[in-house]
Amino acid sequence: MFMLMTEINAQIALFRDLLIHMGTTRDCPEMREKIRKLRRTCVDAIKHTAQLLLPNLKSSLLSEVSELPSLAPSTESPHTAHLVILYFLCQMFLRELAKCSRLVTLIPMDMTGYFENRAGPSNLGNVISQILLCKQIAPDFNQEEIFSISKDSEDLTNILTESQKHLPQQDSTNEKLSALNEDLPSKWTRKRRRSSLYKNVGSFCCLCRPNYL
Numbered sequence: 001m002f003m004l005m006t007e008i009n010a011q012i013a014l015f016r017d018l019l020i021h022m023g024t025t026r027d028c029p030e031m032r033e034k035i036r037k038l039r040r041t042c043v044d045a046i047k048h049t050a051q052l053l054l055p056n057l058k059s060s061l062l063s064e065v066s067e068l069p070s071l072a073p074s075t076e077s078p079h080t081a082h083l084v085i086l087y088f089l090c091q092m093f094l095r096e097l098a099k100c101s102r103l104v105t106l107i108p109m110d111m112t113g114y115f116e117n118r119a120g121p122s123n124l125g126n127v128i129s130q131i132l133l134c135k136q137i138a139p140d141f142n143q144e145e146i147f148s149i150s151k152d153s154e155d156l157t158n159i160l161t162e163s164q165k166h167l168p169q170q171d172s173t174n175e176k177l178s179a180l181n182e183d184l185p186s187k188w189t190r191k192r193r194r195s196s197l198y199k200n201v202g203s204f205c206c207l208c209r210p211n212y213l
Helices: 002-020 029-067 078-106 124-133 141-164 172-183 187-205
Strands: none
Touching: 002 029, 002 078, 029 078, 029 141, 078 141
């Protein structure tokens, strides 16, 4: 499972790096197709990992609730720890998808020459239209990409919603108490500060001239 998380993290980093070059001299139809394939790979990897984690967490949660209804998902469970990592990776990739959609909208790429000898991302509808209308229809890569990104974002949002139900709950009471304890020094801290102050004063007293001289 850890290897899956590492692979997803590396894929998201590569995807973000490719988005940086959109609109630059490195931007080309081949790079846009590489971005599309990498996006689909990342989405499939996140879906696959979620399908491995969520059933195990649901079964463990049901067993805990049957014993003690007040128990929250255990933070010590390795599945819970992996789900937390996947949750943040999914959030990160959603932000990159939103960025990708805006870049495709603002900086469209002419993919006509690239798709002359190969099929587009989803050319089934175009083939049917060509049969019905009896004319050649070039696939609109940019519109299909925007629609596909929107669909992927919706799927990842559903995974986030489902994962959030199984994330460990934080104890807000303990957090407030720890915050108060940081602001208010304890009596032991005050005692140490006082002794340190007296020590410094004592060193200054050694420099004073006696009154009888």
